[in-house]
Amino acid sequence: xxxxxxxxxxxxxxxxxxxxxxxxxxxxxxxxxxxxxxxxxxxxxxxxxxxxxxxxxxxxxxxxxxxxxxxxxxxxxxxxxxxxxxxxxxxxxxxxxxxxxxxxxxxxxxxxxxxxxxxxxxxxxxxxxxxxxxxxxxxxxxxxxxxxxxxxxxxxxxxxxxxxxxxxxxxxxxxxxxxxxxxxxxxxxxxxxxxxxxxxxxxxxxxxxxxxxxxxxxxxxxxxxxxxxxxxxxxxxxxxxxxxxxxxxxxxxxxxxxxxxxxxxxxxxxxxxxxxxxxxxxxxxxxxxx
DNA sequence: AGTTAGTCCCGGGAGC
DNA sequence: TGCTCCCGGGACTAA
Numbered sequence: 654x655x656x657x658x659x660x661x662x663x664x665x666x667x668x669x670x671x672x673x674x675x676x677x678x679x680x681x682x683x684x685x686x687x688x689x690x691x692x693x694x695x696x697x698x699x700x701x702x703x704x705x706x707x708x709x710x711x712x713x714x715x716x717x718x719x720x721x722x723x724x725x726x727x728x729x730x731x732x733x734x735x736x737x738x739x740x741x742x743x744x745x746x747x748x749x750x751x752x753x754x755x756x757x758x759x760x761x762x763x764x765x766x767x768x769x770x771x772x773x774x775x776x777x778x779x780x781x782x783x784x785x786x787x788x789x790x791x792x793x794x795x796x797x798x799x800x801x802x803x804x805x806x807x808x809x810x811x812x813x814x815x816x817x818x819x820x821x822x823x824x825x826x827x828x829x830x831x832x833x834x835x836x837x838x839x840x841x842x843x844x845x846x847x848x849x850x851x852x853x854x855x856x857x858x859x860x861x862x863x864x865x866x867x868x869x870x871x872x873x874x875x876x877x878x879x880x881x882x883x884x885x886x887x888x889x890x891x892x893x894x895x896x897x898x899x900x901x902x903x904x905x906x907x908x909x910x911x912x913x914x915x916x917x918x919x920x921x922x923x924x925x926x927x928x929x930x931x932x933x934x935x936x937x938x939x940x941x942x943x
Numbered sequence: 944a945g946t947t948a949g950t951c952c953c954g955g956g957a958g959c
Numbered sequence: 960t961g962c963t964c965c966c967g968g969g970a971c972t973a974a
Contacts, residue, residue, distance in 0.1 A: 654967075688952085695952055722968080743967060744954085764954085783953045785968065799970065824945075837969075844968075894955090932948095933967070 655741040657722060657807070657842025658885030659896050659904065663747055664719040666899040670749040671726070671777060675713045678770040679706045685766050688784075696766055696781060698789045699797070705790060709737070709769065721803045721841035725794075735792055738800065742785030744895040748778045756780065757901045782895055804841045807882060813875055816840050820863050820871055830866060831859035832931030834878060843878055845933050846891050846913045851878040853912035858942045859935040860928055884909065912936055 655663070681702040688695040689702050697705055712728035712735060719725070726737040739745075744764075748756050753776075756762045760782055767779040767788060779788065794800050804819075805812040819825055819839045834840050835848045843851070852859050855874050857866065866874070890896055890904030893914065897903065911919045918925055918938035928935045 656968095693952065698952095740968075742952085742969090760955085781953090782955075783967085785952060787952090787969090835968095 654743050654844060654846070654893065655722065655745065655890070655896050656844035656847055656885070657719075657882050658847070658888075658906065659890035660719050660722050660724060660741060660842070661886050662890050662898055662904065663741070664717055664724055667747055667749065667777075668717045670773070670775075670899075671714045671717055671771065673713065673715070674771040674773050674777075675711065676709045676728075676769050677772055679709045680768040680770075681706060682766045685784075695784050696779075696786055696788055698787045700790060705767075705788070708735075708790060712737075720800070720806070721837060722844070723800065723803075735790060736794060738787075738789045738791060738794075738797065739779070740787045742781060742783065742787065744782035745786030746780050746895075746897045747899055748780065748901065749775055749899060750778060751775045753778065758897070760895075761897065761901070803837050804839055807841055807843070807875075807879055812841065813872075816875055817868070817871065826864040827862055829860045829930045830857060830863050830874075831933075831935050833863050834874070835931060835933065840875075840878065842882065845935075846893065846910065847878065847881045847885060849913040849936055850910055851881045853938065853942060854881070856941050856943065859930055859937050861943070912938065 685695055685697065686702055712730045714726050715729045716727035722740060724739040728735040728737055746761055750756060753762060753765060761780040764782045765778055765780045769777040771777055789797060791797055805815050816839055825833055831848055831852060834843050851874060854877050885891060885906045888904055888906040888909065889898060891906040892903035893907055913936060915925055915936060918941055921940050923938055923940040925936050926939050
């Protein structure tokens, strides 16, 4: 599943294909049109597919950036500015291709939902097997308030201070640390895979309450999360199930994970255990993590 | 008013 | 082969 490192990889790889390209035409899959007709907000959020098809053409993509796990396509049309915000959800993927047939895997070719024809002569295709991703056309970021509620980027000093100050707030003090670091209002971009790895490296039990971790350990945990995220970026992300980069390829970080999805602890060979924390499966070593 | 549980977007993989 | 169940990022809503 795409977390910060995977989204970073997509944004960096996609950027040369989309910058200064004008969106000429938009196509939406029959399945999405049917879902929306049935009143469901599948993938396209905040407006109808018809509005997206009508509104997007003519906009030039001037920038593509990542904020937390979101992708921001900055758009400009004459003196008019807009923002297309994307989220990959569980199984979203972008492919810049000349034809659909260039997408190798059946499961992604079968679930193409939005196609943008760019002035460069190719298609920017959004495919999403489970349709948990989202596309949202805004005039500006503030038009969708949750975007303003996200924690600062983890690679900044501001991000660290925000995380530390949140650890002192009553509503978080009694929470399991795993849920704390996966909460996007506390720390941006750390999902289940990277949270699991960081806690294992720090030998911290995922269910340990935030208040029962010292300030210096919380600081060290933050450093470890940043390290794990950076390793993920350097290795092209983790392709556990359905993450693919813009070339349809897999990342390699999954080969370097020590705890996520493991049956046995790589350090002491003890059988791992699982807990549900904040609604997510949390794998840990009962002997190494306290 | 703050917290928690449920709901919703889904298809695929596991297990029987 | 085919059925059923479970999984999950994140926002929203009901309790």
